[in-house]
Amino acid sequence: MFAQADVLLSLAWHFALLSLFAVGGGITMLIPQMHQEFVLQYHWLDERSFAELLAVSQAAPGPNFLLVPLIGFRVAYWPGALVSLLAFLVFPVAIAFFAGRLLHQSENEWIARLRQAFRPVTAGLWIASGLVVAITLDHTLVPVVLTAGVALLALAIDISPLWWCLGAGIIAAALA
């Protein structure tokens, strides 16, 4: 099956642009943007698919940015996955390649300052992402309680996020 060229081009453009803003807190900070564009604006994915891919990208073994090729795959199968992945990687890889060759000093004052400055920004945008994802779920009692419960418990108990995902999934399935 051949995906339409304009869809592939559009995926490439969006993920290349997004990749430049995946600074400080990675892909998590960009989830509200992806939801806005891919679900609400372009209707490439419905709410359920978006939530499903997000759950898989977080709970499956692998870097979290695999959400990008997962979205590409859902929109346009393997061509979509490859185009999305390559578009998301091309600028960061090129920048890291040259930065790695130029920045041999282990710490540079401006990098340290930038990194520090990103921390409150990252914290705020992580929380914003959590809220946006929670809002897109069904507004029934179970998901709301699970989101709030995991938010509180994960603060107190520092274990692999996989356990929270597994526990919440089992509770939600049992109550269905």
Next chain:
Amino acid sequence: MLIAPISSGLMAGVTRADCITSGAYGANVSDSKKPSLLDLALGFANIGLTSVGGAAGPLRYVIVKQRRWLSDGELAGLFGIAQALPGANAVNIAVMLGDRFAGPLGPLAALAGLIIPSLLIAISLAGIATHFATVNARFAAGEIGVTAAVAGIFIANGTRLIAQLWRGTPDLRAAWRCTRLAISALGIVLVAGLHVFVPYAMLILITLSMIVETRLRDVASH
């Protein structure tokens, strides 16, 4: 040359002192055998397949403990650069390490290892999840439960980072600490409340944050 210690908060147990004592990158790498393209691909495949909710732990385990490619201090320096650049930390480290150890083909080998095995698993799992969610209502509800947990984890991670920022600077006046919190709060309002285009929100927030941090340094140095 080296500036005051700033912990990344993500690399537990790594101190700036390690960086100073270990010197420039590669200082003790030349002593050992450099990893081949295959070593890079296998090492990063291990990192990819053991990453759940962040690659910092697996990066340290494979690069420092298991394969001894870098010391803790060297990895912390590399991690600092990776965090300040766009793109996933694991990708940036794969590129920089791959190039340093094996030349221009090194990044390709490391990235292939990092991405291809986990991508195949993730796409298979997504297909299986969709199938079961379509035929089984209970599975579909469970899937929503997992996404709810993911949202909760994001909120907890952000809150924990805010707590670290607050506790990590006890010498600062409360007013300055509150300024950092205000930047986080503004981010929440802009993105979750007002649905501002995230790249615009980030540009606004990082500009404000750089002004605050620069000012804080001036205050601290007097």
